Amino acid sequence: MTPRFVLGRIGFYTLIAVLLAFFTIPLLWLVTAPFTSDPTYEVRMPDFTWENFQAVLEHPYALPSLWNSLVLSVGTALLVVVMAALAAYALSRVRLPGRDALLYALLLLSSIITGTAAMVPLFQLAVELNLIDSQLGLILILTGGLLPAAIFMLKDFMDSTPKSYEESARVFGASPLQIVRHVVVPLVRPGLATIAVWSIANVWGNFLMPYLLLSDVEKQPAAVITYTLYTEGGQANLRMLSTFGLLYSVPVVLMYLFVSKKYGFRFHGGIKR
Amino acid sequence: MAAIELRGLTKVYPGGVKALDALDLVIPDGEFFALLGPSGCGKTTLLRTIAGLEAASGGSVLIGERDVTGTQPGGRDVAMVFQDYALFPHMDVTDNIAYPLRIKKVDKATRRDKAAEVGARLGLEQLMDRRPGQLSGGQQQRVALARVMATQAQAFLFDEPLSNLDARLRLEARTFLKKLQRELGVTTVFVTHDQAEALAMADRMAVMEAGHIRQIGTPAEVFRRPVNTFVAGFIGSTPMNLLDGLVRGDTLEVAGCKVAVPALAEGRLSDGEKIVYGVRPEYMTYSDEPAEGGIGGKVAIVENLGASHLVTLDVNDVIVQAVVPEGSEPAVGDDGYAVPRSDRALVYRDGELVS
Ligand SMILES: Nc1ncnc2c1ncn2[C@@H]1O[C@H](COP(=O)(O)OP(=O)(O)OP(=O)(O)O)[C@@H](O)[C@H]1O
Ligand SMILES: [Mg+2]
Numbered sequence: 167m168t169p170r171f172v173l174g175r176i177g178f179y180t181l182i183a184v185l186l187a188f189f190t191i192p193l194l195w196l197v198t199a200p201f202t203s204d205p206t207y208e209v210r211m212p213d214f215t216w217e218n219f220q221a222v223l224e225h226p227y228a229l230p231s232l233w234n235s236l237v238l239s240v241g242t243a244l245l246v247v248v249m250a251a252l253a254a255y256a257l258s259r260v261r262l263p264g265r266d267a268l269l270y271a272l273l274l275l276s277s278i279i280t281g282t283a284a285m286v287p288l289f290q291l292a293v294e295l296n297l298i299d300s301q302l303g304l305i306l307i308l309t310g311g312l313l314p315a316a317i318f319m320l321k322d323f324m325d326s327t328p329k330s331y332e333e334s335a336r337v338f339g340a341s342p343l344q345i346v347r348h349v350v351v352p353l354v355r356p357g358l359a360t361i362a363v364w365s366i367a368n369v370w371g372n373f374l375m376p377y378l379l380l381s382d383v384e385k386q387p388a389a390v391i392t393y394t395l396y397t398e399g400g401q402a403n404l405r406m407l408s409t410f411g412l413l414y415s416v417p418v419v420l421m422y423l424f425v426s427k428k429y430g431f432r433f434h435g436g437i438k439r
Numbered sequence: 440m441a442a443i444e445l446r447g448l449t450k451v452y453p454g455g456v457k458a459l460d461a462l463d464l465v466i467p468d469g470e471f472f473a474l475l476g477p478s479g480c481g482k483t484t485l486l487r488t489i490a491g492l493e494a495a496s497g498g499s500v501l502i503g504e505r506d507v508t509g510t511q512p513g514g515r516d517v518a519m520v521f522q523d524y525a526l527f528p529h530m531d532v533t534d535n536i537a538y539p540l541r542i543k544k545v546d547k548a549t550r551r552d553k554a555a556e557v558g559a560r561l562g563l564e565q566l567m568d569r570r571p572g573q574l575s576g577g578q579q580q581r582v583a584l585a586r587v588m589a590t591q592a593q594a595f596l597f598d599e600p601l602s603n604l605d606a607r608l609r610l611e612a613r614t615f616l617k618k619l620q621r622e623l624g625v626t627t628v629f630v631t632h633d634q635a636e637a638l639a640m641a642d643r644m645a646v647m648e649a650g651h652i653r654q655i656g657t658p659a660e661v662f663r664r665p666v667n668t669f670v671a672g673f674i675g676s677t678p679m680n681l682l683d684g685l686v687r688g689d690t691l692e693v694a695g696c697k698v699a700v701p702a703l704a705e706g707r708l709s710d711g712e713k714i715v716y717g718v719r720p721e722y723m724t725y726s727d728e729p730a731e732g733g734i735g736g737k738v739a740i741v742e743n744l745g746a747s748h749l750v751t752l753d754v755n756d757v758i759v760q761a762v763v764p765e766g767s768e769p770a771v772g773d774d775g776y777a778v779p780r781s782d783r784a785l786v787y788r789d790g791e792l793v794s
Contacts, residue, residue, distance in 0.1 A: 261453075333492050334525035338539040338590060339513030348538075352529040 196415065199408035206404065218409040227383055228410055231391035236417075238305060238376070238387050239369035245309040246316050246365045247358055253313075254320035255350055259329075269318055276314035285378060292379055304379050308369050316361045323357035324350070363425050370418055388414045441503025441516075441593040442468045443489060443626060449497035450484050450650075458484040460650040461498065466628060466643075468503075471620050473637035473658075474630045476647030477673065482630040483522075485647070486596050489628065490519050503593055513542075518587035519596040522603070524579050526571035532558065532582050533567045539590040557585045561619075577608045584619065594626040601636060613640055634674055638662060646670045664703075664785065666792045668715055671785070677720045677749055680759050681787075686712040691786070694757040696734045701784035704793045708786065715787040720749060722783035723761035726776050727769065733776035734759050738769045752777060 191209055199205035200219065201212035222228045257265060288307060289298075297303025331353065335345045351358065373389045380386050383394075392414065395406040443466040450459040458481040466472045474482045487493045489500055491512035499508040507515045518539070526535050534541075536557055537550040545553070558567055561581045571579055580600060587595055600616070601609045617640045620627050631637050637644045638658040645655045646669075654661055654670045665671035671679045684693035686708045691698050693716045700708060708714065729735060736754030748768040752759045752775050761777040769775050786793045 328523065328525070330521045330523055330525040331527060333512075334519065334521055335527075335538070335542075336492065337490050337512045337515075337517065337519045339542045341513075344542065348541075349527060352527075355529075 196408065196412055199404065200412045204405075205408055218405045221406060222409045222413065225406065225410075227386070227391050227394075228388075228406075228413075230384065231386055231388045232413060232417075234301070234385060235370055235387035235389065235414075238301060238308070239366040241301075241305045242308045242312065242369045243362045243365035245305065246312050247362050249309070250313055250316035250320050250361060251351065251354070251358060252346070253317045254324050255346060257317065258321050258324035259332075269314075269321065272314035273318050276311055282374070285374075289378060297379075299380055299382050299385065301380070301385055304376055307379070308372065308375060311375075312365050312368060316365065320354065320357055320361060323354045327353045359425050359428070363421060366421065367418055441505075441626060442466060442501075443594055443628065444501040444504075445485075445489070445498065446501070447498035448485075448488060448495055448500065450481070450488055450493060451496040452484075458650055459488065462650070462652060464645065464652060464655070466626060468626055469624045471617065471627050471640060471642045472629065473641035473644040474628060474647060475632065475634055475637040475644055475673075478632060480647040481650045482632070482647060483598055486519070486598050486628060486630050489515075489594075490517055490596050491515050492519075516593040517596055518590040518592035518594075520583045520587055520598065520600045522598045522600070524571075524583040524600075524603075526579055526582055526586070528571050531568050531570055532563060532574075535571065535582055536585045536589050538586065553589060554585075557589050558582075560588075561585045576603050576605075577612065580604065580612060584616070588619075588623070592625070594628065595620075597627065597629045599630055599632070601631070602633070609636075616640065635676060638674075646673060648673075663783070664792065664794070665717075668717070668787050668790045671717050671787070675719055675721075677744075677760060677762065679717050679719050680723075682716045682757060682759065684714050684716045686710055686714060691716060694734060694736075694759065695755040697732065698734065698779060698784075699732045699781045701779075701786055702782050703784075704786040707793050708788075712788065714793070715790075716784065717787060718779040718784040720760040720762045722780045723777040724780065725750060725761045725763045725767075725769075726778070727773065728776065730776045730778050732781075733778040735774065735776045738771050738773045738775045741768055741771060750775060750777075 194209045195207075198209055198212045201214050201216075202210060203213055203215045203217060205218075257269065262268070292298045292303050292307070295303070297306070327350070331349050332345050335349050340348065370387075371389060373393070376387050377390050377393070380390070383391075388410070392407065392410060395403045395410060397403045443464075445462055445464040448459055448462040448464075449457070451457050462485070474485060476482050484493060488495050489502075491500075491507065491510060491514075495508055499506055501507065502515055502517065527538065530538065533551060533554045536554040537545075540550045540553060555564075555567065558564060561584060563578070563581055563585060566574060566578060566582075571582065574582065580603070583600070601612050604612055613636060629637075629640065638661075641658055643655065643657055644661055645652045646661060647653065648669050654666045656664075661670065662674055665674055665679070668681055672681060682693045684691050684698075686692075686700075687697075688710055689700060691700055691714065698716065724730075726733070734752070734754055736752035736757075736759060738750055739753040739758075740749075740751040742749040742751070744762070746765055748763045748765065750761050750763050750769060752761065759777060761775075763769070
């Protein structure tokens with residue numbers, strides 16, 4: 167080992183440490199600030215108070231907004247998974263002229279639908295359809311935005327599962343819906359779990375759409391409520407913000423852990439290669 | 440149980456490949472029928488069209504005298520074993536075997552009992568709780584068989600069910616499958632490209648080429664009397680000698696040698712005709728001495744077949760092969776003479792058997 171090599175290594179690890187610190191400090195702040203009586207922007211040793219949580223509990227909209235987030239994200243995820251699974255299965259198994267062009271066009275359009283460009287027309291559409299200020303309306307619009315990408319990803323999954331499983335079930339007399347339920351869904355379960363998690367995380371973190379389409383504060387999700395946590399003086403309320411932020415992120419982290427433990431595996435065998 | 444009948448069955452794939460060309464075939468009730476042919480000749484297509492997984496482009500399929508040409512696979516009352524077995528990887532052996540019954544809405548307890556019964560019959564008792572991924576190839580094959588047995592279908596369709604097994608297991612499975620079919624008495628169509636398998640197992644067999652059936656018959660008929668040069672060249676573990684020749688009066692001139700007209704073709708040939716003379720290496724008697732009616736040449740290659748040897752003679756630049764029993768094999772470079780058995784030799788005119 168030459169000194170040059172050693173110096174190089176030291177430099178490399180220092181760089182990594184600095185980079186890591188850059189990303190860990192905000193996270194550290196997030197787990198310490200809620201337990202500190204008077205949090206600032208610094209990371210400090212907390213004094214383990216529960217007062218901040220008390221304050222969040224007493225806030226009239228904080229906890230309900232988390233519930234709203236849950237309703238919106240789970241509702242959207244369910245719709246996305248069911249519809250994307252059926253569409254992707256059909257697209258994967260039925261020969262359609264121009265199928266790939268259709269998929270790419272959908273994918274391209276989807277990034278526009280929930281993007282800023284379509285804000286005004288979407289708002290007007292919702293008004294016309296009487297879906298303004300309705301969680302169902304929001305769920306439908308979010309579903310529309312996520313569906314194309316979900317179909318695209320799931321179709322890939324379906325394409326890679328052998329057809330002979332389904333053909334075998336068909337010869338035994340299974341109907342197309344039975345085939346989907348008994349054979350296809352269990353086979354692509356990891357894919358469905360991925361889509362569900364991705365949809366939930368997407369909706370959970372979405373600020374713009376609910377901000378735009380839900381004006382009733384009782385219906386707004388956590389992402390929008392966070393935006394309203396100010397002190398009377400117009401300052402960011404760090405006690406509320408940090409505590410609420412922590413409560414807001416924990417469910418998503420738990421979900422990732424749970425799903426990766428439960429579905430982070432693949433089936434092997436049954437098809438001889 | 441039911442007979443299978445195909446009338447003028449044609450299958451053209453999108454893109455214009457004609458995989459089956461106006462095929463007629465009758466498979467009587469309870470028969471073990473083998474479909475044999477080179478790769479790409481349409482065997483799988485034929486099986487899938489009988490099962491209903493491919494729609495026929497023309498002609499009709501009858502199962503038990505019922506026209507099922509337009510019927511969905513599930514309504515045809517047939518069961519199929521796929522080449523890759525297609526066992527559901529997320530279900531254990533019991534659920535796999537019971538799956539056809541689940542579709543028929545049989546209640547869970549009856550299903551489990553039936554699966555256990557069929558499984559026991561195929562020696563799967565110890566494996567009923569395993570997933571397909573935890574089974575060996577031979578065990579998977581038996582589960583696939585158990586699953587089709589549980590359907591109690593009118594006919595079984597097997598697409599190369601033994602091709603994934605190693606040579607030894609394949610022999611065992613062959614015997615097992617044949618015995619099972621005998622006991623069940625279910626009409627069975629069996630696709631294979633291994634002719635030994637077809638010859639050993641089938642009651643009758645068909646040899647296919649490019650969407651046509653070239654010969655149908657019992658394995659003995661197909662082996663002894665191939666009706667055309669395609670079947671003659673395809674069947675047999677050592678390929679048949681097919682030699683160009685000429686009719687010269689009441690003998691034949693083959694590879695510059697004189698041989699007798701085979702019994703089957705006697706009185707059916709005219710002088711000067713061009714023919715192909717066919718005889719299996721197994722039906723040649725080899726000797727070191729010049730022999731009456733023998734084809735003589737230099738020994739070019741000697742291949743060991745185990746209990747016998749395959750001797751390749753170079754006869755005026757034509758290759759002639761003969762099987763020689765062990766112990767009397769010649770050395771390379773020797774002069775050798777092979778005498779065809781005239782009751783087994785065949786003559787083909789324009790590719791068709793003269794008989
Ligand atoms: N889905 C398909 N689309 C177009 N052509 C096909 C399709 N399936 C098969 N073919 C063609 O039809 C012909 C018959 O194919 P088939 O699979 O029936 O052959 P096979 O006798 O089973 O061959 P192997 O012994 O290799 O399995 C082949 O020329 C093949 O290329
Ligand atoms: Mg095939």
